[in-house]
Amino acid sequence: MEKETCTFSYCKKPEVTEVECDLLIMGGGMAGCGAAFEACRWANAKGLKVVLVDKAATDRSGAVAMGLSAINTYVGENKVADYVKYVRNDLMGIIREDLVFDLGRHVDDSVQSFEEWGLPIWKKGDDGFSMDGHQAIAAGKKSLKEGGTPVRTGKWQIMINGESYKVVVAEAAKKALETNKAATGMAQNHFERVFIVKAVMDTNGKNVAAAIGFSTRENKIYSFKAKAMLCATAGAVNCFRPRSVGEGLGRTWYPVFCAGSGYAFGMQAGAELTLMENRFVPARFKDGYGPVGAWFLFFKAKATDSYGEDYCANKEYFDDAVARYGDYAKNLGTAIRNHLMMRAMRDGKGPILMQTPAALETISKNMKEKLGEKEGAKQVKHLEAEAWEDFLDMAIGQASLWAARNIEPDKVASEIMPTEPYLLGSHAGCAGFWVSGPGDLPGTPEHYTWGYNRMSTVPGLFMAGDVVGASGHKFSSGSHAEGRIAAKAAIAYILDNAGYKPSPKLSLDEIAAELYLPFEIYEKYKVYTTDPVINPNYIGPKALQARLMKISDEYFGGVSTWYMTSKTMLEEGLRQLDMLKEDANKMAAKDLHELLRCFENYHRILSVEAHARHILFREESRYPGYYYRGDYNKIDDANWKCFTNSKYNAENNTWEFKKVPYVQMYP
């Protein structure tokens, strides 16, 4: 197939801007905002230039755009070593305990800062009852930093009034960037609605010299040259066919705008990935994708099959799980809870129901016993409002679906369902890059650290949040703290390598031609057919994404195969993916929005290819409930209690895989 190139014979050449800085932060989400806040504290005094670029508007970008109703990682009165054990158990025994411990010892400082910046955090009242964030502030309750007692849902989670969580966190980051602008005289150091597409290597063949991207609002492309870069652009969604199709297409739990750009960027640079076979398949309220944590932990609700049986307590299912997956099944981690739910579903005992009425009834009874009928009823009304608030603050679609279906949680149980797979490293998943740890923790093995905390295997390229592998359960607060950890180390790296001058391998003209190729293809062929959406000379981004999701769903363990895959299925899927990668060169874009979608597809293809190749490499089913290798449907610690690391070579499209020893640091 003839390879298309862009000579700007058919589309208009964009304005090209080169931005020079010391530290480039890619992504303005939780990790990116943490990085900007911390980097400027160390950079300003040294006159170092810090730049943040975000594909959206930072106030409302990333996974926390809609807000959240809980912070899922706050250590508080608990021991950090226990946090490590909790994460290890939930992620089936293989994590980087140095990264998790390091995050656990720093995360609370970020949460206490959020409160100082204006995030309302629920507090325990003197009567032992919960006060939501606003009530606590009005009652003059102590802040967390002063020793105030948060309202815990589970051992690690605290409740917040988080509709504006992201706005609060973004404000602090933007203010910090303002101070850096003042300190360095930069004209602009915060770029919004600029989509980072690719890493351009340095002529030295070691460093990433530039990150290139384009504005999604004007015909402008950017080349950001930097001495160090921090990638915080989150995980990948819509690589697999979602359960919501047709009019529901576009509804997901993790945000549709997470396209795996971080995974693609690091892979283009040759950074090593780890545990990329992992994925997160959350149980969610059906069709609305509402999270379940607050119902299980705060409202103490039970999920049962349609006969009212708690499937996690089903002896036959449980014993079989222990027989196949060993003691890991006994921890009843997130994956195993899914596995047992699917056993019940496959036995025709579905739908699976979140018993919300029973939970609210129990709470109401307790409250009325403790507070009397009148005050009790008042408290119950407040709590029912919180049941709705939980979704209004975080997954609005679920609240509107409840309304659309006349579901009142105090009267009707709701169906829950495992979703399509998501690739991420910050929630109950651990797919991402192999990064250096802090290096100061006792018992840290040598191969866990190489100088600068959270630096990838590419010198000067740092990672934070979803894109850091082998250390899940960071959530919003942990991602922010990890951004801070990585940013401080990046500034140290820049000061230690002051002599490095980035010299990108590609010229600005070559960059412009590569980024605007889909425009050139569209303008070149659009008149060939009466409807430009259908054209034998090119493929639109929507059609290509549909093909990608079909291949992943049917061969890499999507919802249509109940997450089952095997060597033969993976190999057939990868064969079809290779053909799709060829077709991708023929993607056409009619406007900037479609251009964004075209490059998001490239990022999704690379992310899911890495995922499938890692599943092929690990010959066991380490995460039952997330995916199954039908040809190795058991956990095999003897051969596979280790990290699986890979390195992609973008120039010749080849992959290297290796096993890396896992070391338990905390008993």
Ligand code: SFD
């Ligand atoms: O209910 C580019 N999460 C929850 N965390 C909690 O602490 N509590 C909760 O209650 C949580 N819940 C929850 C959560 C997420 C979602 C979607 C829902 C419910 C519905 C998880 C956290 O949100 C998550 O762990 C962190 O936000 C991850 O942080 P980070 O920084 O890794 O990702 P991000 O915040 O999405 O930011 C990514 C940024 O990158 C930008 N970006 N910019 C330029 N170029 C590109 N190519 C880019 N690609 C992406 C994005 O715009 C964004 O700014 S519950 O489930 O438990």
Ligand code: AMP
């Ligand atoms: P979720 O709403 O599923 O994203 O989960 C939010 C938080 O609650 C995460 O920290 C989960 O690990 C935790 N969680 C969710 N469901 C349960 C459960 N059944 N038991 C214990 N923890 C849970």
